[in-house]
Amino acid sequence: MKIAIINGPNLNLLGAREPDQYGSQTFEAYYEKLQSKFTNINFTYYQSNIEGELINELQKVSNLVDAIVLNPAGYTHTSVAIGDTIAAIKAPVIEVHISNVHAREDFRKISHVSAKCKGTISGFGMKGYELAVRSFLLAE
Numbered sequence: 001m002k003i004a005i006i007n008g009p010n011l012n013l014l015g016a017r018e019p020d021q022y023g024s025q026t027f028e029a030y031y032e033k034l035q036s037k038f039t040n041i042n043f044t045y046y047q048s049n050i051e052g053e054l055i056n057e058l059q060k061v062s063n064l065v066d067a068i069v070l071n072p073a074g075y076t077h078t079s080v081a082i083g084d085t086i087a088a089i090k091a092p093v094i095e096v097h098i099s100n101v102h103a104r105e106d107f108r109k110i111s112h113v114s115a116k117c118k119g120t121i122s123g124f125g126m127k128g129y130e131l132a133v134r135s136f137l138l139a140e
């Protein structure tokens, strides 16, 4: 199975960025552990701070992978275009948020991507990425 993990803006700063919200682990350290847990999965990882680059990557990988785990970060709450991309591509997408977006500011309760995704995982810390991966492994 091939799974693409895509992270949006400021998630390159995980580890240093607001540790109370997002913990103190870098994504690179977490990603290494994730890969070692699922040696039969072929992972790819992409991060960008730029909306159009995230859209290009979603379009590109959608034909190459079985599933996508996406944390659109701040673009969750603003990007009609990323929502449109998820609706347009074939690969199933799970939306992940490290923090519980529903327990934070009101603007974070709005998502332009949730309705287009297979499901959303929010509030489980970095573990959310693993939960998303596991959900793809469970038989329907």
Ligand code: DQA
Binding pocket: 009, 010, 011, 071, 072, 073, 074, 075, 076, 096, 097, 098, 099, 100, 101, 108
């Ligand atoms: C986030 C939540 C978003 O509201 C925020 O803009 C982020 C990270 C999360 O993973 O909890 O950058 O997507």
